[in-house]
Amino acid sequence: MHNEVFNEAKIYSFNEGLFQASPGWDWDVFSRDEDPQHFLVELLQLRPHTEERGRAMAGRGCKAVGFKxxxxxxxxxxxxxxxxxxxxxxxxxxxxxxxxxxxxxxxxxxxxxxxxxxxxxxxxxxxxxxxxxxxxxxxxxxxxxxxxxxxxxxxxxxxxxxxxxxxxxxxxxxxxxxxxxxxxxxxxxxxxxxxxxxxxxxxxxxxxxxxxxxxxxxxxxxxxxxxxxxxxRPLKEGIENFDDLAFAFSCTKYAGCFACYNDGDDYRGS
Known part of the structure; x- marks a missing residue:
């Protein structure tokens, strides 16, 4: 599994060692954006080049090839x-x-x-x-x-x-x-x-x-x-102008975004 391979800052992957171990791999964000289709074809064809490396990747749960x-x-x-x-x-x-x-x-x-x-x-x-x-x-x-x-x-x-x-x-x-x-x-x-x-x-x-x-x-x-x-931290504590935002969106379909609980990730509705 790769990560954000189309991130504007860097080609991110959970298996970046494959890039260094693959002969001819010289992609960067500029060449990637110029020819994204060719980049993606080469990316998805990357495989471990040794049996030992293959076993190690399998042990980490690499069961599918994809990207975010x-x-x-x-x-x-x-x-x-x-x-x-x-x-x-x-x-x-x-x-x-x-x-x-x-x-x-x-x-x-x-x-x-x-x-x-x-x-x-x-x-x-x-x-x-x-x-x-x-x-x-x-x-x-x-x-x-x-x-x-x-x-x-x-x-x-x-x-x-x-x-x-x-x-x-x-x-x-x-x-x-x-x-x-x-x-x-x-x-x-x-x-x-x-x-x-x-x-x-x-x-x-x-x-x-x-x-x-x-x-x-x-x-x-x-x-x-x-x-x-x-x-x-609850969103109400983490956002300095939370109350102003909640008031501004109180009569919209996004009002539920502001009904927060104790944890910053919890909410009621959307």
């Missing part, structure tokens, strides 16, 4: 490539969506300020949300997911799996704060909302649905060692 796609990755020549991938029923798409727009935006702001999504605790990072910027964000966010729905229309459950981020994160959230606040929403679709009942059970169920979808053997989900929860 976020709305901001759509630009220039990559747009056509992504459109073809999403419209192709032979390509398996996992649609991961976070239900609370404010959670997504706050996570993004913290990461933009610090350069970290999942590697640091960011409890003390002060946030002030610009009203117009947040309105633009939620409008774009919803449009992107509607566009994804259009591209995925008519594809069956063998091609598309929709998962709530909030349910999946529940499988990893524990007293150590694993995962929890780590994320933007990934490749989009019509999902969203959090499950009720036992969060851990919902999360394990979500993880097993992903494993079954990819044809991988069922196994307890494990968080990366570098993954920590961004913050345990």
């Amino acid at each position: 796609l976020f709305p901001e990755h759509w630009k220039g020549a990559t747009t056509t490539v992504f459109q073809r991938l999403l419209a192709d029923p032979r390509v398996k798409k996992i649609v991961l969506r976070r239900g609370n727009h404010l959670d997504v935006y706050a996570s993004k702001l913290r990461a933009d300020k610090t350069g970290a999504y999942i590697g640091k605790r960011l409890d003390q990072v002060p946030l002030e949300v610009d009203l117009a910027a947040f309105q633009g964000f939620v409008t774009h966010y919803d449009k992107v997911y509607a566009y994804y729905d259009t591209l995925l229309e008519g594809q069956g459950t063998a091609s598309v799996l929709r998962i709530s981020y909030d349910d999946l994160a529940a499988a990893f959230t524990d007293d150590a704060g694993m995962v929890g606040g780590a994320a933007r929403s990934e490749l989009g679709g019509a999902g969203g909302g959090s499950g009720g009942g036992d969060g851990g059970a919902d999360g394990c169920c979500a993880a097993r649905r992903i494993q079954a979808f990819l044809g991988a053997a069922a196994a307890p989900p494990k968080a990366l060692a570098v993954t920590v929860k961004q913050t345990r």
Whole structure:
């Protein structure tokens, strides 16, 4: 599994050692953006070059080859490539969506300020949300997911799996704060909302649905060692102008984003 290979800053992968070990691999963000289709073909063909390396990767649970796609990755020549991938029923798409727009935006702001999504605790990072910027964000966010729905229309459950981020994160959230606040929403679709009942059970169920979808053997989900929860502060405490935002959106469909509980990732509605 690769990571954000189309990130504007770097080609991110959970298996970056493959790049160094692969003869002829000399891609950077500039050459990638000039010829994204050729880049993607070479990326997905990368394999371990030794039997020992292959066993090591298999031991880490590398059962499928893919990458993460976020709305901001759509630009220039990559747009056509992504459109073809999403419209192709032979390509398996996992649609991961976070239900609370404010959670997504706050996570993004913290990461933009610090350069970290999942590697640091960011409890003390002060946030002030610009009203117009947040309105633009939620409008774009919803449009992107509607566009994804259009591209995925008519594809069956063998091609598309929709998962709530909030349910999946529940499988990893524990007293150590694993995962929890780590994320933007990934490749989009019509999902969203959090499950009720036992969060851990919902999360394990979500993880097993992903494993079954990819044809991988069922196994307890494990968080990366570098993954920590961004913050345990409620959004009301972490956002300095929270009350002003809540008032401004009180009569909109986004009012539920501000009905927060004790944990910065919990919410009621969306």
